[in-house]
Amino acid sequence: MPKNLFRLFYCFCLIVTGFLANALPARACSVCGCGDPLASAGTNIPMSGIFHLGFEWDYLTASALADTNNVAIESLIQRTLNITLSYNPSSDLTLIAQIPIVNKQWWTTAFPAPPPNGYGVMSAYNTGLGDINIGLRYFFWKDIDLDHQQSWALAFSSSLYLPTGNSTNPNVPDPHAELGTGAFGASEGLLLTHYAGPFNLSANVTAVIRSVNNTGIYAGYQFANAIRWGIQGQYNVADPLALSLSLDGRYAEQDSFAQDEGLVPNGDLVPNTGGLLWDLTPGVNWAAFDGVGLYAKVQIPVATYLTGDQTTGPVYSVGTQFTFR
Secondary structure, eight states: OHHHHHHHHHHHHHHHHHHHHHHSOOOOOTTOOSSOTTGGGOOSOOOTTOEEEEEEEEEEEEEEEOTTOSSOEEEEEEEEEEEEEEEOSSSSEEEEEEEEEEEEEEEEOOBOOSTTTOOBOOEEEEEEEOOOEEEEEEEEEEEEETTTTEEEEEEEEEEEEOOOSOOOOTTOOSGGGSSSOSSOEEEEEEEEEEEETTEEEEEEEEEEEEOOOOSSTTTTEEOOOEEEEEEEEEEEOSSSEEEEEEEEEEEEOOOEESSOSSSSSTTOBOTTOOEEEEEEEEEEEEEEETTEEEEEEEEEEEEEEESSSEEEOOEEEEEEEEEEO
16 A cells, blocks of 8 residues: 555656646746755654754855846856754654755846946845745654564645745845845645665655735735655665765746836736756765764756746755754
8 A cells, every 4th residue: 555655646746747847838936946845854754852953055056037128147146054943742743944044146247228328237245044934744644664674654744934034125136136035935745755774765745835025125026836846765875874866846937026116017927937947866965973964965957948048057955964862
């Protein structure tokens, strides 16, 4: 039964993503990553009374044609320190808080405006607290076989994004250069895990929805809703060392702007946002000491179907996690 359940879930993921790739227009979202939003909290079945503290540093690059013309290119370098706190009050439940410290370097190439002056190059450099994410993961079904040292588990994940990041900086000329979205968001997903000796397998699918920004000069702007998924295999090469490989993806609608602030016409979808993205993600995990783990991974785009003129680069991540009993 567990194997049949996993095959059913795996086929469901393939059918959904295949349908999105072939039947829907390609649109993606500038604030949505690939895979499980709560991945930094781990996928293990919880042990009651365990507390985890994690630090993950991410680096990404992206660019797109400017919203208001067909000439300028907007470029972004984003560096994020994600601080993850998680606690297991029981053997079924994990409570999670993710606190991002964000640095964004955003700029445009020069582009012409109505004569005689033109706009020239615009830029912004922004650092501070991003949107905090609080959530939980509840393992509502488990099948543990101690004799054969293997287990299956199915968990429900839910989280709430809080608009704690500044989205009203007057020196920032674009909502994508702000530290926060200025809006609430939520994610709901399923996680399936299988552990069998040195080999671990997990699969996830998550929906992320976002409300409309109601503050500042970008009031009315809404970052796109998205579907995220991933399938990962991990093999313990030696006692402290494990290698992993995952296929992650996301599909998102286009961003939208409900008010006319000069960026796009009233109520229009924002051009050059949205699309379908597939990433291949190799990683390495090292249990350095008792209760201390280190890891590194890189999300490499292998297939992109993005709306308009967009590019996205690899996402580099390194992190550490401390476990307290």
